[in-house]
Amino acid sequence: FSPEVSVALKGDAGRNITMSLQRSGIIVSALRVMHPDLYWAGMETLVRLGKWAARYELDEMHYHLQRWTPVFNVVSIICNHRSPPHRDPKCRPAAFDIMTTASRYHPVVMDFMNLGIKFLYNSGSMLASSCRLVRHYMNVEEGNRIVTAWYMQDSIHNFVGTPSTEYAKYDRVNM
Numbered sequence: 001f002s003p004e005v006s007v008a009l010k011g012d013a014g015r016n017i018t019m020s021l022q023r024s025g026i027i028v029s030a031l032r033v034m035h036p037d038l039y040w041a042g043m044e045t046l047v048r049l050g051k052w053a054a055r056y057e058l059d060e061m062h063y064h065l066q067r068w069t070p071v072f073n074v075v076s077i078i079c080n081h082r083s084p085p086h087r088d089p090k091c092r093p094a095a096f097d098i099m100t101t102a103s104r105y106h107p108v109v110m111d112f113m114n115l116g117i118k119f120l121y122n123s124g125s126m127l128a129s130s131c132r133l134v135r136h137y138m139n140v141e142e143g144n145r146i147v148t149a150w151y152m153q154d155s156i157h158n159f160v161g162t163p164s165t166e167y168a169k170y171d172r173v174n175m
Contacts (some may be wrong), residue, residue, distance in 0.1 A: 001155050005061050015063070022069045027098055027126070027150055031071060034128055035096055037165040042071030042152055047074070048160035053095065072098075072150040072155075079146050083138075085113050088131040090153050094167045097131030097151040100124075103144045110138045130167075 032039040048064040052058075064152055088097055099110075103125055110121035113135040119127060121138055123145070129136060131151050138147075157164070 001159060003061070003156060004157060005064060007063050009064055010060065016068050018064050021075065022067065023069045024150075027042045027072075027100065028070055030096060030126065030128070031096060033170040035165070038095055038152070038168070039071055041157065041162050041165045042073070045073060045152070045157050045160055045162045046071065048162065049156065051143040052160060063153075072149060072152055074153050076149045076151075076152050077146065078149065079144075085111075085135050087133065088151060089137050090152050090155065092133040092157065092164060093130065093132045093156045094125075094130045094165050095131060095152050095154075096168070097149055098126060099150075100126045100148045101147045105140050105145045106137050108140055108145075110136060112136050 005014070008014060021151055028039070031042070046065060046068060050062060053061040091097060101121060104123065108121045110127055111120045112118070112129060115134060119125075121127065
């Protein structure tokens with residue numbers, strides 16, 4: 001395995017996409033609150049990957065990594081797509097998949113099937129789950145939708161030697 005720049009990010013259009021992702025601060029901030037160890041592991045992975053790209057003179061990859069603000073190493077944009085109930089096997093078990101949605105469509109329910117939990121998933125919503133462990137799906141019958149899924153691929157962390165994080169923990173706060 002050797003990382004490479006996604007085909008979608010190659011050329012001038014890809015540079016524009018990378019620049020537009022610099023507006024992802026709310027997603028990154030949410031991860032830092034929800035799972036601080038995973039946030040720092042993501043940062044460390046991107047720094048190590050950037051050093052690797054510079055050392056091997058992978059200029060296009062190095063360019064994108066210098067401007068890539070999310071700590072996630074993968075972002076998927078899904079438009080008007082129905083997906084069957086699934087888990088995301090390329091993620092670390094303790095990692096989060098943060099999904100945001102936008103556009104116009106009738107109210108939809110995101111179903112975390114193996115947890116028995118359903119969420120109203122209106123436009124502008126953000127949900128996070130353990131992407132490898134939680135089986136999830138949503139079905140849009142009418143309208144248009146865009147879902148952005150942010151996650152960290154296990155193979156990238158392994159490639160640069162970033163240690164695995166523990167699962168996120170809930171600590172009660174005494175007030």
